[in-house]
Amino acid sequence: MIMMKKIVILGATSGIAVEVERALARQGYELLLVGRSPQRLAELRADLLIRGAKTVASYAADLALIQQHAAIFDFVRHTLPDYDTVLLAYGSMRDQRESETSVDVLLDELQVNFVSATAILTLFAADLEQRCTGCIAAITSVAGDRGRRSNYIYGSAKGALSLFLQGLRSRLYPAGVRVITIKPGPVQTSMTDHLPNAARFADPGRVARQIVRALEHRSPDVLYTPRIWRYIMSGVRQIPETIFKRLSF
Amino acid sequence: MPGQSAVALRKQPAALSPTTQVLSWGRYPKTAHAGVHKPAWNDQVPEILQTAAPDSLLPYGLGRSYGDSCLNAGRGLIDCKRLNRFLGFDESSGLLRSESGVSLSDIIDVFLPRGWFLPVTPGTRFVTVGGAIANDVHGKNHHCAGTFGSHVRQIALHRSSDGLVTCSSNENADMLHATIGGLGLTGVISWADIQLKRVAGPWIDADLVPFQSLRSFLDLSRESDGRFEYTVAWIDCFSGKNLRGIFFCGNHAADSGKEFHAKRGPKMPFVLPAWMLNRYSVKAFNNAYYRLHARKTGATVLPYDSFFYPLDSIRQWNLLYGKQGFLQFQCVIPENNLAAVEELLDRIAHSGMGSFLGVLKQFGSAPSVGMLSFPRPGLTIALDFAMRGERTLQLMQSLDEIVQQSGGALYPAKDARMNPALFEASFPRWRSFVPYIDPKMSSSFWRRVTGAQ
Numbered sequence: 195m196i197m198m199k200k201i202v203i204l205g206a207t208s209g210i211a212v213e214v215e216r217a218l219a220r221q222g223y224e225l226l227l228v229g230r231s232p233q234r235l236a237e238l239r240a241d242l243l244i245r246g247a248k249t250v251a252s253y254a255a256d257l258a259l260i261q262q263h264a265a266i267f268d269f270v271r272h273t274l275p276d277y278d279t280v281l282l283a284y285g286s287m288r289d290q291r292e293s294e295t296s297v298d299v300l301l302d303e304l305q306v307n308f309v310s311a312t313a314i315l316t317l318f319a320a321d322l323e324q325r326c327t328g329c330i331a332a333i334t335s336v337a338g339d340r341g342r343r344s345n346y347i348y349g350s351a352k353g354a355l356s357l358f359l360q361g362l363r364s365r366l367y368p369a370g371v372r373v374i375t376i377k378p379g380p381v382q383t384s385m386t387d388h389l390p391n392a393a394r395f396a397d398p399g400r401v402a403r404q405i406v407r408a409l410e411h412r413s414p415d416v417l418y419t420p421r422i423w424r425y426i427m428s429g430v431r432q433i434p435e436t437i438f439k440r441l442s443f
Numbered sequence: 444m445p446g447q448s449a450v451a452l453r454k455q456p457a458a459l460s461p462t463t464q465v466l467s468w469g470r471y472p473k474t475a476h477a478g479v480h481k482p483a484w485n486d487q488v489p490e491i492l493q494t495a496a497p498d499s500l501l502p503y504g505l506g507r508s509y510g511d512s513c514l515n516a517g518r519g520l521i522d523c524k525r526l527n528r529f530l531g532f533d534e535s536s537g538l539l540r541s542e543s544g545v546s547l548s549d550i551i552d553v554f555l556p557r558g559w560f561l562p563v564t565p566g567t568r569f570v571t572v573g574g575a576i577a578n579d580v581h582g583k584n585h586h587c588a589g590t591f592g593s594h595v596r597q598i599a600l601h602r603s604s605d606g607l608v609t610c611s612s613n614e615n616a617d618m619l620h621a622t623i624g625g626l627g628l629t630g631v632i633s634w635a636d637i638q639l640k641r642v643a644g645p646w647i648d649a650d651l652v653p654f655q656s657l658r659s660f661l662d663l664s665r666e667s668d669g670r671f672e673y674t675v676a677w678i679d680c681f682s683g684k685n686l687r688g689i690f691f692c693g694n695h696a697a698d699s700g701k702e703f704h705a706k707r708g709p710k711m712p713f714v715l716p717a718w719m720l721n722r723y724s725v726k727a728f729n730n731a732y733y734r735l736h737a738r739k740t741g742a743t744v745l746p747y748d749s750f751f752y753p754l755d756s757i758r759q760w761n762l763l764y765g766k767q768g769f770l771q772f773q774c775v776i777p778e779n780n781l782a783a784v785e786e787l788l789d790r791i792a793h794s795g796m797g798s799f800l801g802v803l804k805q806f807g808s809a810p811s812v813g814m815l816s817f818p819r820p821g822l823t824i825a826l827d828f829a830m831r832g833e834r835t836l837q838l839m840q841s842l843d844e845i846v847q848q849s850g851g852a853l854y855p856a857k858d859a860r861m862n863p864a865l866f867e868a869s870f871p872r873w874r875s876f877v878p879y880i881d882p883k884m885s886s887s888f889w890r891r892v893t894g895a896q
Contacts, residue, residue, distance in 0.1 A: 209483060234484050237542075241528035245553055384483045384525075 205284020209383025213402030307351035470768030504571030510859030543573030586807030592623035624813025683792030717765030
């Protein structure tokens with residue numbers, strides 16, 4: 195077991211992130227939260243302190259805007275300089291139809307899910323590489339494993355982020371910095387409430403427990419959660435393209 | 444969501460899920476809903492309220508109300524489960540500020556290890572703070588602590604008409620008294636300040652006493668209420684006039700240093716076929732239960748969860764009652780009317796339709812704080828009836844008559860079928876409650892018992 199007790203969470207108010215933070219708070223972690231809404235961050239902070247977090251700092255910024263990254267990173271360096279884990283947990287999944295018909299929406303999806311994520315992780319990667327320690331974890335998606343008719347814009351952005359993490363993992367390996375790609379299946383959060391069958395999606399608390407376990411223990415480089423998705427996706431990846439292109443899911 | 448700008452869209456609206464069927468704990472009635480809002484943050488609630496049609500919404504917590512008081516057939520619900528944050532805690536006084544979707548279970552998990560417990564707890568820990576307030580729930584300590592609502596110091600209420608309203612005994616006190624026991628109709632509770640209680644640890648010094656008549660129950664109750672903080676009785680509803688049962692009483696134990704391990708019980712894996720619950724199987728169960736406990740009588744130390752929440756140890760026990768679900772009957776009968784209690788027990792025994800787990804408790808004399816609170820001085824009886832169609836409804840109707848004649852009342856949180864006349868008799872003040880209802884709120888229960896639209 196690797197002891198990690200100081201964590202930076204990017205996108206701290208996302209549905210999965212709040213559950214992860216709760217689990218970490220119970221174990222007495224020090225947390226630094228980055229999210230957009232100062233009010234939500236304040237509510238989260240109060241909750242996590244009561245649940246046992248040792249310290250909770252928060253910084254309100256829009257991670258999708260790369261010009262704000264330097265200020266975020268500065269804040270982290272001043273407030274929690276010896277952080278050992280970074281968890282990137284933000285993302286956006288808009289209506290696929292809209293992303294197909296509006297280039298603005300398409301570019302915004304890529305900006306949020308991929309471009310800005312790589313930019314902020316690059317800052318943290320350089321720092322951890324220099325310190326030769328720590329862990330970078332990012333939440334991508336099983337949707338990034340294969341381009342599907344119904345969700346390929348979100349899927350391609352998350353898939354690209356998975357590839358980026360794969361490369362980053364290899365780059366940081368010599369420095370002893372771990373990089374974990376977290377690929378959740380569909381989870382019951384605000385992001386997915388509008389989808390059909392949302393009631394059957396995974397419980398975010400369960401997904402969060404698996405993420406925490408991955409952060410704290412030596413774990414596979416790629417975490418599928420719930421675990422069954424590792425097997426489902428290995429099947430999905432095997433379907434020949436000539437057949438796959440005819441499937442409408 | 445067409446027509447919105449990209450940045451505005453990134454602000455995720457609280458989505459209306461297309462879920463149609465939402466059930467209450469009794470799984471009767473089966474109602475379809477137009478949609479369920481699931482706000483994850485309090486700042487999303489005002490928008491939901493403002494954009495809704497009049498009489499179209501109802502806050503929903505963990506769905507542990509048995510009947511239709513937590514349902515809104517054909518209309519919308521606001522699922523408050525994700526509004527589950529603690530916002531503040533004063534370690535010296537035990538005053539907790541929590542959002543309305545926090546469950547009592549969560550409060551216990553976080554605060555019992557620090558020596559604090561709920562001031563009042565119902566028989567399940569899986570209810571939300573909002574639900575506990577909206578139904579002004581009571582527990583085994585009603586005779587000394589009153590209802591949950593009497594430990595709520597302050598609330599903030601989202602109202603569609605006048606925004607976030609703070610209510611306490613000094614400020615908007617009437618709105619506080621309407622909201623306590625107000626069945627969710629006065630608005631969505633944003634947060635509530637609850638006074639927790641100091642305890643030494645997770646153990647209960649319990650005492651079990653078997654009894655063989657209503658008289659001896661009353662004697663036990665009278666004699667124990669002064670010595671024990673918690674008292675309740677289980678009754679065999681097949682025993683009728685020769686009532687038998689087990690009297691449970693307890694106090695928080697001094698810290699013994701004994702280690703406590705929470706255990707997670709089994710889960711009811713499927714809906715039990717209806718024929719498996721019949722008068723023979725239930726009689727056999729009640730017999731076995733009585734004999735088992737009659738043998739274990741005397742003082743014993745129990746973990747708090749098996750003392751307060753024996754049913755929570757089987758998750759989803761409501762599936763035991765089969766596809767059609769079940770109805771619960773909980774009434775209070777003024778104490779000087781023992782004949783009515785006996786008649787009620789007799790009728791249930793003769794019907795052969797009663798089920799296990801009948802509960803009998805003597806309420807204390809403290810007046811409840813809510814305008815529509817159920818607890819009042821007298822004897823309260825709670826029983827389950829598997830839903831078997833018309834004959835179940837007829838039996839319960841005949842029980843209603845006894846309750847009404849005795850000057851008693853029925854508990855809305857448990858009800859799915861009482862008629863408007865009995866509601867009127869149970870809550871004669873309901874008309875003075877009406878002005879406090881939020882114009883956007885309504886419920887299946889409310890429309891049924893008041894004829895509101």
